[in-house]
Amino acid sequence: MSSLSKRKRLDESGSGRSEKRTIEIKKNKTDPRHQDSRTAFYAEENEVLLRNPKRDLDMYKNACDEIRRCMAEIHHLKSSDAKNKAAEIEELRITVSLQFLVLKKLNRLSHLRCKKVRDKTSERRQKTDEYHLQLQNLLYEVMHLQKEITKCLEFKSKDEEIELVSVEEFFLKAPADISKLEITKADEHQLTLARLDWELEQRKRLSDKLKETQQSKESISGEIKTTQEQLESLQPKLTAILETTKPVQEYLNMPFDLKREQYAQARHLVDPLYVLFMQASAYQDACDKDLTVTIEGDIEAAKLLVSISNDDIEDEDDDSDQEETDKRKSKRRRKTVSDRMNQKKEKVLKKHPMSVILTIKCQDGSNLTLKFDYLLMLKIATVSIKTNFSKSETSGSSGDLLLPETILSCLYTDDDGSSTPNPANKFELQQVGIYNIKDYLTNIGHPYMWAQWLSGLEFLPDSNLSMAQSNVSSGHMQETIGRIRQRVLSRLALQKQLAALEAGCVPMESVCTCLFPNKTFCRLSSWKRLTLEDYEVIQSNKCYLESGLVKDSDYLFLLEAERGSAKLKASVVISPNYPSTAPLFSVEVTWKTTRTNVTDENIAAMESELNLHYKELLTEASPCQLLANQVQRLLVCFDVYIDTDSDPDPDEGPSEFSRERVYCRHVRGPNRIKPYKYNVHMGIFLHR
DSSP, rough: OHHHHHHHHHHHHHHHHHHHHHHHHHHHHHHHHHHHHHHHHHHHHHHHHSSHHHHHHHHHHHHHHHHHHHHHHHHHHHSOOSHHHHHHHHHHHHHHHHHHHHHHHHHHHHHHHHHHHHHHHHHHHHHHHHHHHHHHHHHHHHHHHHHHHHHHHOOOOOOOSSSOOHHHHHHSOHHHHHHHHHHHHOHHHHHHHHHHHHHHHHHHHHHHHHHHHHHHHHHHHHHHHHHHHHHHHHHHHHHHHHHHHHHHHHHOOOOOOHHHHHHHHHHHEEEEEEEEHHHHHHHHHHTOOOOOEEEEEEEHHHHHHOOOOHHHHHHHHHHHHHHHHHHHTTOOOOHHHHHHHHHHHHHHTTSSSEEEEEEOOOTSSSSEEEEEEEEEETTTTEEEHHHSSSSSSOOTTSTTTTTTTTTTTTTTTOSSSSSSOOTTHHHHHTTOOOGGGGGGGGOOOOOOHHHHHHTTTTOOOTOOOOOHHHHHHHHHHHHHHHHHHHHHHHHHHHHHHHHHHHHHOOOOOOOGGSSSSOOOEEEEEEEEEEEHHHHHHGGGGGHHTTTTOTTTSSSEEEOOOOOOOTEEEEEEEEEEETSSSSSSSEEEEEEEEOOOOOOOHHHHHHHHHHHSSGGGGOOOSSSSGHHHHHHHHHHHHHHHHHTTTTOOOOGGGGOSSSOOBBSSOOOOOTTTTTTOOTTTTTTTTOOO
């Protein structure tokens, strides 16, 4: 109960205090002194308008000076010992107080003056904002009017979109009731209306004609649909007939179904391979039944390549996909610089997913399979070779003659397939770090020049022409297929000869025996393979090396023969294009002294018999036997060289070699040349 009583007392005391305050406020309002202060305030506001601010500033400065002076005197009086200083100090205090009153009044006046200025500035600012708003409204109205004017100026009527006939044609073809020459020639507006009427009339006629054509079209479409339904109903019957004719096709060797499938696959080939397939198929049907043309590869992958027509878009997509995959796998494993470079190399050397296969059968039962690919980025054709020989004799010196990598090397002059024929590929390969394409030939195949020709590609020395042309392919097809067959036969014959020479005998065909004497007295003792370094060491070979007759792609051999104490060594250079390019012989004879083509004119004449007059050893029946015939002639010439040597010295005793043949003259001319030419009909040796 005591707490409640205390709260009541506090409430009563608070309410009493509030009532006292309201009473005091009412008294102040009715108090005349309060009214006088308000009147004085408004009087000072009016006084501000009448007073000069500069004079007030001077009064402020004078009052401050007076206060400083009085304060200085007070300080002086307090510090001095004057007797009546209290009265003077009091007077000075009164003076200072009066000056402070002046300062306070000036302060009030300055505040009032600032208030007046602020009010006036605010009023002016408000008026300025009103004027600016009015200006913006006017500018907006001007802009709106300008847009409307521009719309009106740019307005185009629908008749301007209609392609009307020319005025001359209108006056020439329009009837008089529409053209109205008297009115339209004078009034351009009437002319336009007349032309529109004429256009409407023509369009009505065309509309009627269109309706008639559409009706005719619908009737024809109905007939076509009926005929198509009939043809579709025949499809199962035709399929059944084709199935029943398959045994007949196989029996008559007329594979129509296989050809139809091949032609369907050919639609997905890239252009160069398509040209190769079509031209090879045409050549097979017309000229060569021993040639087989087929297609292999992934058709679905080829369709995906065809759907991407822009290489730049493909590159961007690949780059974006690669970036996304790199971001996903960045936490697991980051690709090194070598990995990225290998990816770029794989992309540059990427093949088209489909290939063309040519299988060439030869007369002896051997066959050669050529697989043609197309490199998409480099835009060149490459060929990979597989061999299948029915009969082949191997030897240590001829083991690489029938290798797939070299069997078609230099089919045409200097075409070894070790470099790209497209000049632009050099820069593309260098960008990905490929400076020698030889290291990648096992994967991509050899880019022989004849492979480009068969694919319809022809690269000029200073251009990047990679468009497949049918005339280029057809112009080289027959010759190239013939050269390939001839190369296989010549390599087989060459391998057979090399195997016999390595065994120590010269293989002679029956048709060639009449070109030589019945008997030779020297003996073939050795036949072995040489490297280019070994060939360069032999002194008699320097002239051929300096003249550029020996190349890196040539096959080098060393022949050794003997007759008693006389020894003969011959370095043999066989070109990949054998027998079109005859083997090259350089001879060295060791008998009493060492004799070469530099020291002995007769050795040079012996080399001329082999290297210059080799055409006498060629026969139509066996043109590939040129090497064996040249070796046989070398042995015969060695016999002649020994037999026709100068008479022996009597002091040395009897001669080591007996003369087995009769010679008309042993030597002739100032160079004392021996008779190396064999006359087949007379059976004697003569000088050239």
